[in-house]
Amino acid sequence: MKQAYLGIDVGSISTKGVIIDDDNKILSSAYIWTEGDPIGASKRLLSLLEKQFDKKNYRIVATGTTGSARKLVGTIVGATMVKNEITAHAVGTTTFYPEVRTILEIGGQDSKIILVENGVAVDYAMNTLCAAGTGAFLSSQAKRLGIEVEEIGEYAARSEHPTQIAARCTVFAESDLVHKLQMGHPREDVIAGVCNAVVANYLNNVGKGKKILSPVVFQGGVSKNSGVVAAFEKALGCKVTVDENGHLMGALGAAILARKGKGRRPFDFAVEDTEFHVREAGCGRCPNNCEIICVYSGDKLIDAWGNRCERGAVH
Secondary structure, three states, X not given: OEEEEEEEEEOOOEEEEEEEOOOOOEEEEEEEEOOOOHHHHHHHHHHHHHHHOOOOOEEEEEEEEEEOOHHHHHHHHOOOEEOOHHHHHHHHHHHHOOOOOEEEEEOOOOEEEEEEEOOEEEEEEEEOOOHHHOHHHHHXXXXXXXXXXXXXXXXXXXXXXXXXXXXXXXXXXXXXXXHHHHOOOOHXXXXXXXXXXXXXXXXXXXXXXXXXXXXXXXXXXXHHOHHHHHHHHHHHOOOEEEOOOHHHHHHHHHHHHHHHOOOOOOOOHHHHHOOEEEEEEEOOOOOOOOEEEEEEEOOEEEEXXXXXXXXXXXX
């Protein structure tokens, strides 16, 4: 039976998963909303992955997790590799684009930039404070303009004179957008201006002080928006590559890391039907007063973390 590897990326907005083979070919993939429930989202994700997976010819021998809930989900699925999203995205991208020098990533609520030299991430920056450069901002503006977010690129492409939209923050951008519409600016020019504002906000915040070199790969949900891609290419003066699986790159990186790692632990989809719950406990054994996160399967403690000294260790 052939070997396969599972990768899960659990973010605040979306949860992504892939199963790959020894050649990094995707055997199964899924992308769903987290909805504030990383455990529930992971179970739903696994159900979708299982339906596509060829159990007769493949078996999952290692699992990797990444994203904001990587530790929690890693405990639940018995991960053999748990890595932060910077590492996962860098490994995933450099595997498919060995020459990449700059990785741009914009998700639903946050964004990041990773600078690469000789296939290794050497610098990065993240932004989780300002929403003006994220997918959530684009979605809200599309709704305000009465169009689907998927239509933004089509409208922006028709613009000949993009409207200047303030890009300092969400509040300024939204009020400026309304003002420009009231002044009679064509909808397509305003939409193109919104795309330019997203790029300007990203470069002035996440990319501030960073030397962005080509080749550039753009990923995350917003990379599917052709209007933002075009705005990046104009601002950077170079081609920006968008992979068809760019929205899954964190999960791909986690699966590849699991494949390359030494750990092996057969994965069982039965975890979908297992009940898990999380409890928080105050330690109180020293002035640190650490908050210990305990994960239970039924009444059985399966993992705990959060202690900053051995006195808070939970067994």
